[in-house]
Amino acid sequence: MPAPHEVTCVQHLSSIKQLKKKLRLEALGRRDALPVDYRIDASLRIADTGTASLTFAPGTSVSGFWPIRSEVDLRPLLFHMREKGARLCLPVIIDKRTILFRELVRGAPLVETGFGTIGPPEDAAVLDPSLMLVPLAAFDERGHRIGYGAGYYDRAIARLKDACVNPRLIGVAFNCQEVEVVPDEPHDVPLEAILTESGLRSFD
Template sequence: MQTQLPIKELKKALRLEALARRDALPADYRSNASLQIADHGLPAIALSPGEIVSGFWPIRSEVDLRPLLFALRDKGARLCLPVIVDKQTIIFRELVKHMPMIETGFGTSGPHEDAPVVDPTFMLVPLAAFDERGHRIGYGAGYYDRAIARLQGLGVNPRLLGIAFDCQKVETVPDEPHDVPLEAILTESGLRSFGSIDKAN
């Protein structure tokens, strides 16, 4: 326990610094960079027919992932978005055409509760900061860490692709035993791959 507090404090400082850099990006830069992310990501991501891909609707100054998500749907992917169930848990509901979006917690929007709950096999993961090893710092609530662990417990080992702007890169993310490294990071400058993100199951 004595070694965890400094790591958490360091993660918090790195998170705040990276998010401040992201917040400082002009809106037109974020819009153009989001389109570049879609352009880089679409040819690099290999999917099996009907594969379930989780994404996220942008909040605050996040990457607008919608261009990439819709392009992946055109390639045959089934899309889903995270929904906060309680302070510990997120589930994923399928993004079904013509079904209304609702507020789903933490400032996010997601599919209506009538949408099917699914288990993604490919996850586009939001983050606050990342390093060149594929380690990420989330927003501090641990939702994705627990969701990934739950999926792995079910025998689903989703491929993990982090989504960020270049300015969110830090020199080193202090990792802990429970942290799951990403297979790749996708930014406006391209794909940094650490695993087999470009190989379909």
Template sequence: MQTQSPIKELKKALRLEALARRDALPADYRSNASLQIAGHGISAISFAPGEIISGFWPIRSEVDLRPLLFALRDRGARLCLPVIIDKQTIVFRELLQDMPMIETGFGTSGPHEDAPVVDPTFMLVPLAAFDERGHRIGYGAGYYDRAIARLQNLDINPRLIGTAFDCQKVEIVPDEPHDVPLEAILTESGLHSFGSIDKAN
């Protein structure tokens, strides 16, 4: 039986610990913090008119990005959500106001299959844990790592902003060569930049 590498074992432990802290947050705290996150994002995030921004519908105890996403749409963004199409791949379907939402696997929801598939240039990324350098730990399936790599192969280098609660921060994420650091992290305490966040007006 093949054993996991020490880095993957450490990532797994950090993931479980951070998610346990997130799960322990009271529901009213998560709701209020999600509204704070929306407020910080609305005031601090810049993007080009018509830019395609990916977000996600919340599952379990995740940040609820819907208030932020709808505000970004009101400011001219095109929105899309990830959809799992097989055990290895996600694609991004455009979130259109007249398109129904459907279950898309693993407790997630996304636009109906008739919605256009698009390539985001700006991604609001879910995560389990993050550190002050901008490295993240995902949920372990690697969907976003592969999606980002696919976009880069198309010469698209999407802006990556992680979204999480402050309690998900860890001292250090053990990074691997394929890991792509975040540009910033958006939490209830604000938008914390690891690089330039003001690339478009």
């Protein structure tokens, strides 16, 4: 029979997950409600800000994402970063727990890679990104994020840190996805900054 403190801990974690789920659904609902022309214009502003503000050395591995549903369209920013010398990569789902980042090469085909995404095929090089443009459902003013609930990025970041890669984490979202407070969990890693249509906001 579990000890009382163990029961309390389980109940607390369950409460956090329920709150995160609520915040996620509300933030995604606001994002889905944005007019298409607003999302296009906001994505272009994000690309302009990111191009001007994000610095990296030529040859740096940068992970992005191809937009699904009502996400920010990162493609204009990614193409600018490639022109500045970035090696681009996109996440691909390997199994129910794992994503890897395959190199995005100009002219190479894209294939379905799970979760409604497309990305480079199996023969593409696997990179360990040192700069990650992170998709998210919600974020707060401290730089904490809520993902889509599957934990892929949390595990990928942990794997990179175990391999002595400490990637810079830049969240990408629309302003409407900000929430007052994201409840913390032990595995959470705060973002370095968030990139929205209002600009690049850095966190301590």
